[in-house]
Amino acid sequence: DTEVTQTPKHLVMGMTNKKSLKCEQHMGHRAMYWYKQKAKKPPELMFVYSYEKLSINESVPSRFSPECPNSSLLNLHLHALQPEDSALYLCASSQRLAGEGGELFFGEGSRLTVL
């Protein structure tokens, strides 16, 4: 079992819908990440939060809006998505950004389908 919990596991939404993906960890990690993984591709970094502040935005379109309400929670708000945004969205956390403790722990992902 993973200690990073993502909900929902599956989400189907229309292009005009607004939805959110949620991620929770209770390991006391101070860095949290969103990755996107398309079929037969490696995970691609979207956002990094460190101590609840956005640290990296990998030029992600504004229709994806991350939020880190506290050190245990990470949300990804979705609005006006396109069918090509359909993918597995992975949340990860790490104890710290660099050095020992910098390894990522992944959730099982939220599989998003945009119709």
Place this chain on the structure above:
Amino acid sequence: AQSVSQHNHHVILSEAASLELGCNYSYGGTVNLFWYVQYPGQHLQLLLKYFSGDPLVKGIKGFEAEFIKSKFSFNLRKPSVQWSDTAEYFCAVKTGGYQKVTFGIGTKLQVIP
């Protein structure tokens, strides 16, 4: 920008065969290196990690990897694979102020009983 290359995209081995999966990265600075495994239907799990010190690192389930700085490589090895090792293996590199983890394209390993 850093990149990670995994040379073998699909490997098929018989049980008890030895395994070596290649991983090279392009980044001149200090790196943290990882191998992750994704078993069918499961989430990404850390197999082993290198931060500093002994370049030969041991991970779970009998896997090991060797960091060769001069070759920018971090190859994964296992002396004798089992059917349960069937999975996809990703090499990953952490650079850029250590915030950004970049993954290789992955290697699908199929072990035949």
